[in-house]
Amino acid sequence: MLRFSLEATDPSCRARAGRLHTAHGEVETPVFMPVGTHAAVRGLTPLELEKTGAKILLANTYHLAERPGPGLVAKAGGLHGFMSWDGPILTDSGGFQVFSLPKKEIHKDGVRFKSEVDGSKINLTPERAIEIQHGLGADIIMPLDECTPYPATLKHATRGVENSLRWLNRCIETHISSNSAQALFGIVQGSTFPELRIHCADSMVELDLPGYAIGGVSVGEGLDELKRIVDATEPRLPKDKPRYLMGVGLPEDLVESVQRGMDMFDCVIPTRYARSATIFTRRGKIRMTHKRYRRDFFPIDPSCACYACANFTRAYMHHLYQSNEILGTILGAIHNVSFYQTLMTEMREAIVDKRFMEYRKVFFENYASAASA
Amino acid sequence: MLRFSLEATDPSCRARAGRLHTAHGEVETPVFMPVGTHAAVRGLTPLELEKTGAKILLANTYHLAERPGPGLVAKAGGLHGFMSWDGPILTDSGGFQVFSLPKKEIHKDGVRFKSEVDGSKINLTPERAIEIQHGLGADIIMPLDECTPYPATLKHATRGVENSLRWLNRCIETHISSNSAQALFGIVQGSTFPELRIHCADSMVELDLPGYAIGGVSVGEGLDELKRIVDATEPRLPKDKPRYLMGVGLPEDLVESVQRGMDMFDCVIPTRYARSATIFTRRGKIRMTHKRYRRDFFPIDPSCACYACANFTRAYMHHLYQSNEILGTILGAIHNVSFYQTLMTEMREAIVDKRFMEYRKVFFENYASAASA
Numbered sequence: 001m002l003r004f005s006l007e008a009t010d011p012s013c014r015a016r017a018g019r020l021h022t023a024h025g026e027v028e029t030p031v032f033m034p035v036g037t038h039a040a041v042r043g044l045t046p047l048e049l050e051k052t053g054a055k056i057l058l059a060n061t062y063h064l065a066e067r068p069g070p071g072l073v074a075k076a077g078g079l080h081g082f083m084s085w086d087g088p089i090l091t092d093s094g095g096f097q098v099f100s101l102p103k104k105e106i107h108k109d110g111v112r113f114k115s116e117v118d119g120s121k122i123n124l125t126p127e128r129a130i131e132i133q134h135g136l137g138a139d140i141i142m143p144l145d146e147c148t149p150y151p152a153t154l155k156h157a158t159r160g161v162e163n164s165l166r167w168l169n170r171c172i173e174t175h176i177s178s179n180s181a182q183a184l185f186g187i188v189q190g191s192t193f194p195e196l197r198i199h200c201a202d203s204m205v206e207l208d209l210p211g212y213a214i215g216g217v218s219v220g221e222g223l224d225e226l227k228r229i230v231d232a233t234e235p236r237l238p239k240d241k242p243r244y245l246m247g248v249g250l251p252e253d254l255v256e257s258v259q260r261g262m263d264m265f266d267c268v269i270p271t272r273y274a275r276s277a278t279i280f281t282r283r284g285k286i287r288m289t290h291k292r293y294r295r296d297f298f299p300i301d302p303s304c305a306c307y308a309c310a311n312f313t314r315a316y317m318h319h320l321y322q323s324n325e326i327l328g329t330i331l332g333a334i335h336n337v338s339f340y341q342t343l344m345t346e347m348r349e350a351i352v353d354k355r356f357m358e359y360r361k362v363f364f365e366n367y368a369s370a371a372s373a
Numbered sequence: 374m375l376r377f378s379l380e381a382t383d384p385s386c387r388a389r390a391g392r393l394h395t396a397h398g399e400v401e402t403p404v405f406m407p408v409g410t411h412a413a414v415r416g417l418t419p420l421e422l423e424k425t426g427a428k429i430l431l432a433n434t435y436h437l438a439e440r441p442g443p444g445l446v447a448k449a450g451g452l453h454g455f456m457s458w459d460g461p462i463l464t465d466s467g468g469f470q471v472f473s474l475p476k477k478e479i480h481k482d483g484v485r486f487k488s489e490v491d492g493s494k495i496n497l498t499p500e501r502a503i504e505i506q507h508g509l510g511a512d513i514i515m516p517l518d519e520c521t522p523y524p525a526t527l528k529h530a531t532r533g534v535e536n537s538l539r540w541l542n543r544c545i546e547t548h549i550s551s552n553s554a555q556a557l558f559g560i561v562q563g564s565t566f567p568e569l570r571i572h573c574a575d576s577m578v579e580l581d582l583p584g585y586a587i588g589g590v591s592v593g594e595g596l597d598e599l600k601r602i603v604d605a606t607e608p609r610l611p612k613d614k615p616r617y618l619m620g621v622g623l624p625e626d627l628v629e630s631v632q633r634g635m636d637m638f639d640c641v642i643p644t645r646y647a648r649s650a651t652i653f654t655r656r657g658k659i660r661m662t663h664k665r666y667r668r669d670f671f672p673i674d675p676s677c678a679c680y681a682c683a684n685f686t687r688a689y690m691h692h693l694y695q696s697n698e699i700l701g702t703i704l705g706a707i708h709n710v711s712f713y714q715t716l717m718t719e720m721r722e723a724i725v726d727k728r729f730m731e732y733r734k735v736f737f738e739n740y741a742s743a744a745s746a
Contacts, residue, residue, distance in 0.1 A: 042699055067695060068695075084685055295448070327416070327417070
C-alpha cells in the first residue's frame, strides 16, 4: 500500500518536499509524471524514460479500456508487465476523457457514451472504473468523478461535486471489497467556486484516503484561475497526504503550484510539444523549426545534461524536424521530459534548502527572457 | 584511407569474411549498413543503433545536398559530427535518387533535374557529386553513375555503362586533386547483360580503386536476376578489395549474395518495414498488426536478444501498432536492424568456420517455415 512521508516544508511558502513509498519503489516529491496514454510515452522507450529521471508514469484508463482492454493487460501482468515499466504507475479513472466527449449522457450512476473504437454503447459506472483499474494494476488509482467544463455555472458545478462525492463512496466500497493493494485517491471538484471546492475537499478528507487530487483544472481556466482554485483547496487537504494537481501543466504552472503546496503533476505537454518541434529551455520555449536555428551549432539547451543536449546541435534538431524525421520527436521528447524532471529535482532541492522563493525568482527571470519564436 | 583485409573464404562457395579498416574504426564483413537518408536512421538514436550491432551507416547524398546542404554539414564537422555517429559512414553519389525522378535530362556531363525542395534547376555533374561528398565527409564515397532502370534495352544499358565509366574517371580526377582521405569506390553497371557487366567491371578494376560496388540492382529485377548479375560480375572483381552490392535487400537476398562473394550491403527495408508493422523473425516476416498477435505473450522473436525482444511481447507490439504509437516503430526498428546485424554476424562466423552452406540450408529451412501473415 502507498505511504507518504513529508520531509521538508519551505518556511516562506507552502512548498513541500516528500516521498511516496510504493510497491514499485520510492518517488521523491514534488514529482512530474509523464503520460503514457496507450501504455507508451510517445517516442520514448522505458529505458530512455528512466534516463530522463522519470520515476512514476500515468496511463489513461479510458484509452486502455477501449484497447487492448483491462483483461488483456491483466493477463500480461498488469501495466507494469505489459509496458515493461518497473516503477510506480498511476491510472486516471477515464472520467476526464469521457467528459471531453461531445456526446455523453450523465446519470446518477455514471456516464453513458459511445466507444470511439467500435461504436458500442458503454456505461461507465464508479464500480466499473475501479474494476478496470484493478485489471490495469497501477500503484495509484483514481475514482470516477464528474469533471465540469470551464466555465461552469454554480448549478452545474454543484451537481459535479455531488456526483463526484456519491461516486467516490461507491468506488471506495468496490475497492475495499476487492482487497486490492492499490491506493485510491479522492478527486476534489468544484470548478472555480471556492465554497464548492472547500465543501468537496472537506467531505473527501473525512474518508481518510491515501492521497487527494485537485481535478477539473487544465480545462481552459488559465494560470490565474488555477492559482485561485489551488489557493482555496490546499488549506483543506491534510499535510500528511500527497496532493496531486491533475493535468498540469506548463513549467510556469508547475512552479506556481509547487509553491502552493502541490506534490504530484501529470501532463502530455512535454511529449506533445516535442512532436510539434516546441522545445523547453531554461530561457523559455523555442520552436526548433524557426530558421534562426538552421546554423545554430549549440546544444538544444546548453545547461541540460540529457542525451539529446549532450550529443546534438540545434542545427541538427532543426534539420530533423524540417525533414520530418521521427528522430526529431524522439530527441525532443527525451529533452522535454528531462527538462521537466530537472525542474522538479531543482525545486525539491530548493525546498529542502529553504530557498524555494529565491529559486522561483531566478526561474522566472530566466524563463521570461525567452526568445520565443 | 580505407584498407581491406580478407580473413577467410568458405571452400564450398564464394563467401568471404574480411575486415574494413577505416579512420572511424574497423568493420567486419560481410556487413549490413542501415540507411540514414537524412543523416538519421528512421526511429533510432545513434546509441540504439550502436546497440543493434551496426558498425557502419549509409547516408544519402541526394537528400542531404537538398537539405541541409553540404556546406552546413561540413561546418558541423561533417556527417559524423552532425549526426553524432563516431563509426564509419558511406555516402552514395545521389545518382540513384536522381535517376528515379520522373523528369530528368541525362547529358554527357551528368544529369539535370528540378529540386524537390525548392524547384530550382540542378545540374549534377561527376565533379559536383564528389565535391558534395567531400563536404559530407563520409569514409567511403561513391561516383556519379547512370543507374539504368529494369528492364533496359541493350542500347540503354550500354549508354549507362559508357556514361558511368566516363563520369568515374572525372570523379577520380576531382577526388585525387582534393587530397581527400575518403575512399572512392567504382560502381559496375550493365543492367542484366553479362557482357556489359564484365566490360564495365574490367574497365573499372584497371583503375585500381579501394573498393567496387555492383549498382543498377534492387530496381525490380528480382532475386533470380540479381543472382545472375552477381554471378557474372563477381569473378571479375579483385579478391583483395571489398565488394558492395547496392540497395540489397531482404534477408534471403543477403544470404544468396554473401554466398556469391559480396561483402557490403545497404537497404532501407529493416527500418521501412518497421514503420508498417512488418517484423523479421528467424521463421520469416510477420505482420505485427495481425489479430493472431493480440494475445500472444511471447517475445517478438524468441531467439533474439535485442532490447525489444528482451522486454516486450508481441501482444504489446500489436497494441502499439494498433494505437499508432511511435514506440511501435522504434521497437520494430530496433528489432529489425538487430535481426539484420545478427544475420550478418552469424554468416561471418559460418564462413570463418567453413560451414556457410550448412548455415544457408538451416537459414532457409527455418525462414521458409514462416507463418507469413
